[in-house]
Amino acid sequence: MHGGQMLIEEPVRLASVMAPSKPGFFLTKIVGTLGPKSRSIEVIEGCLLAGMSVARFDFSWLSADYHQETLDNLKTAMKNVNKLCAVMLDTVGPELQVHNTTGNPIELKADAHVLLTADLSKIPSKEILPINFPDLAKVVKKGDTIFIGQYLFTGSETTSIWLEVLETVDQDVTCLVKNSATLVGFIFIVHLCQAKIELPTLTSYDKQVISTWGSLNSVDLISLSYTRGADDVKEGLENFDEILQEADGIIFSRGNLGIDLPPEKVFLFQKSAIRKCNIAGKPAIITRVVDSMIDNLRPTRAEATDVANAVLDGTDGILLGAETLRGLYPIESISTVGRICAEAESVSNQSIQFKVIVKNVEEPMSHDESVASSAVRAAIKVKAAVIIVLTSSGKGARLVAKYRPPVPVLAVVTSSQASTTALTGTARARQLLPVKGIFPVLGGSIRDGATSTNEEPSLKLAINFGTSAGIIKPYDRAVIFQKIGDSSIVKIIECNGS
Template sequence: MEDISKYRKTKILVTMGPSIERDFSKISDIIDGVRFNMSHAPKAEILEFLEILNKKNISKLMDLKGNKIRIKEVNRDKLFENERVIFGKDIVPNYMPKCIEKGHRILINDGKVVLIVENIENDQIIAKVIVGGILIKNMGVNLPESCFPSTISKEDIENIKFAIENDFEYLALSFVRTKEEIENLKDVIRFYGGKCSVIAKIETKEGLKNISEILDVSDGVMIARGDLGVEIPIEYLPTIQKDIIKLANEKGKLVITATQMLDSMVNNPYPTRAEVTDIANAIFDGTDCLMLSNETTIGKYPIESVKTLDRVSRVSECDISKHRKEFHFEKKTVYAGIAYAVDALYRNLNPKIVITPTTSGKTPLRISKFRFNSPIIALAPTQIVFRKLRLIWGVIPHKIDEIGDVDEVLLISREIAKELVKSGIYIVTLGHPKGEKKTNVIKVENI
């Protein structure tokens, strides 16, 4: 195992696209995960990168389209204020919900172009342009006042099968509104024999309204600030981001903060002061992972963007305990109790490392919520769990053949501890008896 002092605790997830594809080898040892946006990523291109991603144990996240409306065809390249356009003729979307009504807003390209529905005739929507702008095929369309179907599309199902066949660790579902959508996705994954964890992307008002029950059935959450900032008044976004991070941590879920982390670096080699502060605040608030989108798909400076995120994260987390807030799990369970006990030992004994065997990744995830300065070494018996752990804050995954009985785990843990630290206390969590797949023992050891 490499020197643990080199490891960054905050994890970096990048979106694959033309910009980063050209120079992927330059950042493959820096990043922790790659996101494939299925609105843009052809499967043939994904297959080109799977070998290198698996070789380096980089976590793979497939972002499903979900019920996202996009412009399919455009017969106009620009809209002007006060003119009328016809959806289905001037602008052809991939679909429009039947519940759209007169007076509803239509927002294009993250709200940069704004229209109001004036009339609906023979399934054609006539809208007035309030704020004009450029139109390009595949631009996203938001309808803040309208409803959407909750079914998983045939295209999404084909992509889910592709993800399972190629051992993706995570599936993210766009525009989640209810817990039933997450449950439906998990049913599909189980039907095809997959082991993907499910990330709920929160980017609608309805999703915010149902956030607690959505998190209950999800494995993690992505705060998708682009579309969310269109659906709600933008001045509420910072508070909502903090609330989602807090709630997800209380429920013991993975948290990814996404969109415009370094948006200025799409066109500039340096970030703004505000962006650097935004990164640090997300880390202080308790995000596990930070994601880059346009910066690595269409940006001019993808390598510089990744390196900037790396540097800022390292400095921000340097002494995370200074910014640690009082933390409590929402539910009082044995598993939560184990994490509390590890935290109490950590505060009193200041161990050099925490070692935790895991078959699911849940124990190191719970322990990581307390934001130790010391690294958490997670012993994983399967490759998919190993790679899932790459996105959890402060966790360094370590592959083992299997999780044996208590004596075997203690022996393996001692060898790892000797390799990583010269002397001092370390903590080991254990499961007893063997095969129960639960953590119920804590052991304090000394080198």
């Protein structure tokens, strides 16, 4: 299975390992979660300049007003540094939580007893933990295992507890604490390892947030939380093709996977699922990569390797959760992950990825798909610096990016004056940001009946963008992909630096 191979260009010379890292461009996208440590205009500017392409707003805690202030700061920061950033609304979904309203650390000792209760009026302590699920006592039984972890699942034995159910009475569940740990933070996530939780994927709260805050702010992306137990993971594995067909992209929540699957199985799921996303041409984003950077300036060796391997596997993006939301080094977390991504991309065996995707495309290949793959092949053969896609819908840019070109895809997104769609050109541009390698450039508007783009101004916009970003030098070659009428065409130009 190609998805399980180490896709490294051979040979990787020792000299390349010893040489200093080159700062600059990387194709993999970084999603940053904005919160207490990353919501000021100054810090958000730093995150954008470090390489954040998507800002995630997690509605599992804090109010809509709080998130609105953060979003307003993001908009100001984008203007200040002249960078686009997509907005992702992350729903709560069927998540069981303990709200630690006091914020005080809760220390639990192995072999002690703790009471889990549905009575939310109780204050969390080492003796009692109130959970936002009234049917808890109905779905667990004696001997079941319950996991309670620090916000966003660290999985660390010092910050997460494993409980064994001893008894259920009315709405209360008495548990034996299996390991000593200190729960820190305002929210702890509860995971029932054997029980099936019948809760909707989209809760009434989620629907309310989407219809109000999400609609008001015209958010670009909505992520749906899903995993509630081992059965859900099995269901997801068995029906992954169907899920992928309906979704515009997939986020792999490895915090959940690490609890639901044996450790030795997590990598298999990650590699095979990313491969399926690549073949479908839909972005795959992984989470939980540099947890140690919540408190430290550098990731562990294993974490750095994990990020690189994800890039080599074909991931489109890396999602940083607690690292940017409440971590001490939000900007450094983004820049460090970006440098690792750049190094991995520099040795990635793009030809293998290209062949795998081509091999798995249904035949006969559509005209657009054939030309898009030819654009990538041409860029490789002529050693082009960039591929420029002239598009109004964004579809052409996604098709080109699907074939994993080793160079940036500059997507000049225009808007049609006659379009009846609710999405503006700017919104379509932002929605391209989670896709690996695509860097959207805002074009002008076109009249009804005109060709898909006005070529000369659009090319100039793209070349100016690439030149200012340092990815196009005078006399570099660029491959152009565009639709004219019902046809897709590819051509090669030389950037004369004028």
